[in-house]
Amino acid sequence: MKKDSKIYVAGHAGLVGSNIVKNLIAKGYNDIVVRGRNELDLTNQNSVMNFFETERPEYVFLAAAKVGGINANNTYPANFIMENLQIQCNIIDAAYKNDVKKLLFLGSSCIYPKMCPQPIKEEYLLTGALESTNEAYALAKISGLKTCYFYKKQYGANFVSVMPTNLYGPGDNFDLENSHVLPAILRKMHEAKVANLPTVEIWGTGKALREFLYVEDMADACVFVMENYDEIDFLNIGTGEEISIKELAEAIKEVVGYKGDLCFNIDKPDGTPRKLVDSTRLKEIGWKYQYSLRQGIEKTYKWYLENEDSVRTH
Template identity: 70%
Template sequence: MDKDSKIYVAGHRGLVGSAIVRNLESKGYTNIIGRTHAELDLTNQQDVRDFFEKERPEYVFLAAAKVGGIYANNMYPADFIYENLMIQNNIIKAAHDYKVKKLLFLGSTCIYPKMAPQPIKEEYLLSGYLEPTNEAYALAKIAGLKMCQFFKRQYGDNFISCMPTNLYGPNDNYDLNNSHVMPALIRKFHEAKINNLPQVEVWGTGKPLREFLYVDDMADACVFLMENYDGEEHVNIGTGEEVSIGELAELVKDVVGFEGKLVFNSEKPDGTPRKLTDVSKLHGLGWKHRVELREGVIMAYRWFRENYFKEEKVS
């Protein structure tokens, strides 16, 4: 990519897309375009084609998606599979038809089998059953990954894919019904702190192991791949380090400064017992994460306070 190349970031206001925009701007890219949902309905094929016809982007970061945690995925599986399939089908096909130079499709490590060997290598895709609680989203993302592979194989399109691990940071979703575990914990502990509650309940047993990547690190890896990788196989993006949900809860509790009790509700679902990515391929290409977990949680909590509880003075 040249610094003045026209770059379209689909989903530029979300957690992932906004981080990619920040990273591109920090590297001196000056011709970045985006559209809000009100301006462009990505599930509408004709609207997407009209946009590509008018704007003619040279590079595309496909970060737009319908996302959510265990509750949302369980409650709205039809919405998750339909909207995600429509978004990615429309953009990938338009990118082909309007001769985009390169496209990066972003998925998620939830594409891998529930009981995949650990750490999870890229080659483990489709080697077993998916986790039922996010099967709809995972199937859509697998389809997007395969579309990129097949358009590359049949037409020679330079469409690549990456699968980030659990992300957190600026512009995350803090709705307790639809958020992922990190923002949910930050909000729960903060509200318990300011309301002087005696305890905070955390879903599940606290035993599942998870990997967390600060979203600005993820964005840096995406731009790195766009600049340096042209392979057909998707690439995992993560830290290669894991923490139990219980340990994470204790860390967030400490960062927020909540002094009450932590209670695990074992009647709520745990999800996949362990999900650690093998990032040796990404490391071999020359990229490694910079932000460690505690530092990232501190930055995420600061952003949350500044944007959700502005009446409070941030230390």
């Protein structure tokens, strides 16, 4: 990409998309195109095609998606598979037909089999059954990865895909029912601190292992891949480091300054015992994350305090 290349970021208001826009601006890119949901319905094929024909973006970051927690995925699977397939197919096909130079598609860690060997290599895709609670979303994301793969294979289109590990950071969803584990614990700790509660409940035994990537690092990796990687195979993006939920909760407790005790509810599920992606390919190309988990939690909590009135809690 050149600094004056026209770049379209689909999903610019989301957790990853907003940080991709910030990263691009910080690196001097000056022609970034975005459209809000009220301006462009990405599920409408004609609207998307008209947008591409009019704007003629040269590069596309496809970070737009319908997302939600376990409850939402379980309750509305038809919505999750259909809307995500529509968004992906409309943008990928319009990009190809309007001579986009390069497109980057964002996958999700749920694309891998439920009982996947650890750490998870890219080649483990489609080697086993998916987690049933988010199967619809996973199938849509797998289809997006494969659509990019086949457009490159058949047409030579420079469409690449990346698969991030668990993300967190400013702009995250802090809903206690539907958010991911890190923002949920952070909000619980903060509210317990404010209310001076003696204990905070943590779901499960605390023994499950997880990997976390700060969203600014994810955005930086996306821009790095757009600038440096043109192969047909998709890439995992992660830190290569894992931490137990108990250790995570203790780290958040320290950052927040909560003085009470942690209470682990063993009647609640732990989920998958371990979930770590193998990011060797990306590391070999030359990218490495910048923020430690502690630094990321500190930056996320600072943002939470500054935006508490407007933070997403549902």
